[in-house]
Amino acid sequence: MTKKYDSIVIGGGHNGLVCAAYLAKAGQKVIVLEANEKVGGMAITSELGGVKVPTVAHIARAVHPKVIKDLGLNIEIAKANIPMIALNTDGQHLKFKGDQVSGMNGAIVSAEDIKGYKSVHRNLQRFAKFLSPMMEAKAPKLKNRDREDTWNLIKLGVKLRLLGKQDMQEFLRIALLNIGDLLEDNIDNKQLIGAAAMDACWGTHLAPRSPGSVLTAMYRETGDMKGTRGAAHIVKGGMGNITDKLLKICTDLGVNVQTNAKVSKIVVEDDCVKGVELDGGEIITAENISSNADPRRTMLDMVGAEHLDINFTRRINNIRDKGDTAKVNLVLDRLPSFKGLSEEDLKARLLVCPDILYAEHAFNHCKYGEMAAKPALEITIPSVSDSSLVNDGKHVMSIVAQYAPYKLKAGWSEDTRNQLFENVIKVLEQYAPDIRECIDVSETLSPADIAKRFNNSGGHWHHVEMQVDQMLMNRPIHGAAQYNTPIEGLYLCGAGAHPGGNVTGVPGMNAAKRILSQKK
């Protein structure tokens, strides 16, 4: 049977849902087709061992205020503006909050370093603020631009001038620098540098000494959800709460949301989209198709090379979209005892990256197809802030572990997944010696597992690597920017489109605006 829609959204990740909601708000008849049994993509809360865990994403920092306002998205926060604690094996941790850094349990941070960190942080934030208008709109093209592009370029130019001469020089100086150099220019404390540097690298194929890591640091700071730029929040009910609410918003707007509906093919006729074919053979037709799936899947698997030009296919095929970030989720019988941390401290974001060399070393493994023996970790224990996730005094620990490559030389298997789990726990034991005894159930997701479970090409945090050649008007690639593709009526609305990944809703919002502005 075929039904006619104005728009089909392939994928019910948060961006797909945001896109669908905007389209429906504008009066379109929309259907969302999600391959998995539930929507939300990598921003979901799932059951594990009887409790609720943030399966992949665990921290909200950048859901765009416009999305929140336009869609009436009411995100309940269990704990707002959580600090970051950089762990130290002897308990002498460092605590970061906004641009403040302080030592815990006798850790010493010099006045110069406190000042140095403040200045780096403020600069990054100022420049992020300057960049943020670029994130809200389609990235302006320099050639063949339309009026909106020209206007955005003018705005950007004005902003650049308003930065003042010194700031402008500083912006241009650091924009393509590596975060390690930038921090070392201003700070001496190795532990401080290590943690702040690693924070620029989560979810990317970058380590602190990789060029471009300042840009990703700025990107992290562009979000100002809840009014505090760059702040991290723990969402009540986990990240899935955001996507559950988006689902409700969509259905209230009359969007038909279908799960267990995997699109196998985008039907193209005479260079225009006609509809999609589902795994079971059903064909659904529509004027426009907006794909929340990553660009490689969308263009090579669903559209197919036969409809595309050769260099375009080559560029799509060469997109760097293999993730290095794994996830380990633990259901704990009780809270582990971290050296030098109170229960209140466990509401923070805990970071394991003692210094830059630690991260570089971990990254080296990854470059050669091995998993890091000692990965860098970003840990939250959301159950400390949100008791609704658990019962019976249990706790949830959510661990982002880097670096473990999508393409493991030895191949991902039960054995190598166990190895990854062991590596993570061994590192963790140095800070929380009793962690092993606390574990009730665990779940380890390599990038390959993430790719498989969430139907993307490389299990990449941002779908497509965030580096300057794959950003802005070149995101994901030249020839498919500004949410358009060479196929008329086919748009990209996921993390692989501008501005990129994280739970922001911006690609979805921008793509919907693009679709509506190009309606015939």
Next chain:
Amino acid sequence: MSIAIERSKLGIKETPFFPRLKELSTTAHWEHWGGYLSPSELESLELEYFAIRSNATVFDISPMCKYRIQGPDAEKFMNRLITRDVRKVKSGRVSYVVWCNDEGHLLDDGTIFRFGDDDFRLCCQERQWDWLISAKLGFDVQITEETDEIAAIQFQGPTTCWFLKQLGLEGVENLKTFDLKYFDWNGNQLLVSRTGFTGDLGYELWIENKKALDLWDALFALKDERHIRAIGSGALNLARIEAGFLAPHVDFLSADHVIRSTRGRTPFEIGLGWQVDFNKGQFNGRRALLKSQKDKTDRYCFVGFEIDGNKPADHSLIYYKKKQEIGHFTSAMWSPTLKMNIGMALLKLPYGDSVQEELWTEIYTEKELKYDVTMAKLKVTDRPFFRNKRRTATPPADF
């Protein structure tokens, strides 16, 4: 000659026919073609040219790039690669084709040989391996480079069919223009296609390298009965201008080779618009070409001219009303066969297209270190300049 041999030691390859060419070369005029040594002229440009139009000539085209494309998606692959509809090229047929990059700019021209439903050979001037490998993504095909495995000659002239019959190729006279056929010859597979670059009766003969000299010798063994002559590229070039064919590097540049972004040309800009089939579905560059047709962004056209007088106009600039420079001749000659001064030119639109009057060319002729300048009037002329019934007559006459 000795130069040639030393060069070959420096890495320039010799074709399977080189031993014979070396013996025949009295002028030692060699050039490089795709890494091979190839004769520009063997004995006399004039004799070689006239042999094309009156006897049988042999030109070694072994350096031509040859790619075999096979597999279940071969037809789909070819159809996406080139601009015309490959589905219309039947098994046992050859077709002249062009292909473009994503911007719709010409990469090269060549011929495709269709051996079966899913078996093609692409022959062309420029190396295409990289392009074909990129094009392969998403298609179930095997691509094999055959350039160095297959020896080939272009066998052209009014008496060529007679020769092939003498070789015992039964039924060769029934081959129509653009037909191809494998013949069993002395226990070898000899591929004959009725194709060529001269606008005359002629064939191309394809054989595995180690049998190349046998084939050559068998043809030349008949030299006492009918005249046969090996030729160089110079004579062939004259014949191809008369036939109105474009030569890469001369009449157009591959978009892969140009440095300036404005130098790429669409097929429409070099008179090959007839090669573009917008109705067959997607092919590489289609979107860009549709857009350039719709937005009328083509800036050039390619035109054949008859030129007043008898001075060859090669490279001469072309003017509108003798004043405004609007283009130049890419290939031009005094045609001995037609007794006509002809040329092909690249002109800025609308000249040569909607404006065909008042076109002039300024020809510089050197006379013993002194230059004469002539303004010669131009008349737009259909190509090919040279037409002869014997090119297509089947069966061909014996003479």
